[in-house]
Amino acid sequence: MTSNWKTCQLGELVTFTSGGTPSKKKAEYWNGSIPWISAKTMKDEHISTSDLMISEEGLKNGSRLAPQGSILFLIRGSGLFNGIPICLVDKPVAFNQDVKCINSISEIENKYVFYWLLSQASMLSAIVGVTTIGAGKFDMDVIKRLEISYPEKEVRNEIIRIADAISDKIRLNTAINENLELQAQAIFKSWFVDFEPFGGVMPEDWRTGSLSEICGYSKDKVNIEDLTLETYYSTENMQPNRQGAVQATTLPTIKQTTACKKGDVLISNIRPYFKKIIYCFADCGCSTDVLCFVPNKSEYSTFLYCALYSDKFFDYMVAGSKGTKMPRGDKQQIMMYPICIPSTEYVEQFSKIVAPMLEIVYTNRLEANDLAILRDTLLPKLMNGEIDVSEVKI
Structure with missing residues (x-):
């Protein structure tokens, strides 16, 4: 790490806000227009919608809104044993009490914090605790005390650009595959x-x-x-x-x-x-x-x-x-x-049309795997200054 990098505790750079669940007994709190995020919704690194929606009344009486550009971080749930769900918020969404909304209160960009958290996946998995009912949980005092290192703004922006370039290609492949599957x-x-x-x-x-x-x-x-x-x-x-x-x-x-x-x-x-x-x-x-x-x-x-x-x-x-x-x-x-x-005639005709689509899906998945491995390998080294960003050509 170069000498112009700074190190401080994560809790000094960001806030952690809790969400909530509106009462299920109040029908007027649900089926509105506001996406409501829980652990099972956090399947992608970018999030903007959900299969559960709440109303404005539900938001006022039991939940909270995560603003666009913030980060959602799962802190409690059995899903933590299979990975650490961390999502960038593309559109404002509400979220429940098992999720924390992370927002910068410093010069550090939310995206930099997001990629830093992704780079710490192994360490985060190692500190997952267990609740009395056997679910996973994080001790928020421990999370806030985690030490994060960061360089000057120009270098941070370049790290974000490199990570975005890889992530965007993975997302593009996924979008193409979704379209081909639908076709x-x-x-x-x-x-x-x-x-x-x-x-x-x-x-x-x-x-x-x-x-x-x-x-x-x-x-x-x-x-x-x-x-x-x-x-x-x-x-x-x-x-x-x-x-x-x-x-x-x-x-x-x-x-x-x-x-x-x-x-x-x-x-x-x-x-x-x-x-x-x-x-x-x-x-x-x-x-x-x-x-x-x-x-x-x-x-x-x-x-x-x-x-x-x-x-x-x-x-x-x-x-x-x-x-x-x-x-x-x-x-x-x-x-x-x-x-x-x-x-047989129509089965063969169908195969001639659809088989090439599925082959593209397969190729895109292989590329997405390779890109994910590349990003997961690069991020920790970029985030600790081991790799000079000027040496990374993407």
Whole structure:
């Protein structure tokens, strides 16, 4: 670190504001126009909306608004054991009591603090405590005493520019993938659900059958020693639907696992995560908490992926899941899922249109992984002055 860097406690540079939850008994507090953020909403590094909305009355009577440009930081919840959710606020949002809003009260930019926090992910994970009910928590006195180093404004801006360039490319890839997935699903629904090209009526040479008629489950095994972190999937490291890719951290200690081939489709078989899905573009392996669907014919691969990606299939898996602590899909019942079985001609036509889209999605995910690794490697070194920003060309 160069001599012109300063070091002080984080609490001297920023404020930490608590949120809250409006009463669920007051209907007038909910279903308004203000996004309300909780732990399960903090899935992306940028946040602007939520699946839960509160009203102006709800905001006044139980919550607080995080301004645009501030940082949301999860301080309590079981999710802390799987990572540290830290989000930049793109549009004003309300937030609950398990989240802190961080805002600069100094010369230091919020974005610099944001990237500094990301660079400290390993250290933050190491100081997560446990509540009396087993959830994760941070001691805010400890967080406020964390020492943060920072250079002069010109260097800070360059660090932010470098980090932004990588992050923006990851976000662009994600946005492209979301669009391609939506296009693929729209075509699938038009052809094989609504039958729009055929006047809304299923062609006479098509029929309704069950999922078992086009696929089965993988029964093959692969040695763990033949896999890498990038070719082994469990619920924890599967590509979440409509999200950036997540890498595995370690391989299991078992000798063998389920073998998956190019063209297979993987879906998490734990109920909260049924929407995690992967189209295999290369041979890989998966854990017992993942279902590997093997198409009976190679031409069904793309068709199968789109059928399993749909909300209709997700709802079917949820309805048939069994278990209390960790409900799983019923493998036999899943194979009874009713599905349109079209003629080979249209399956092949569909594949010619959609398969290239899925290949772009796959390529973008690989690039996003590489970029995430690059950023996570660079940030700690940039943030402690180990790398001169003038030497980084992006």
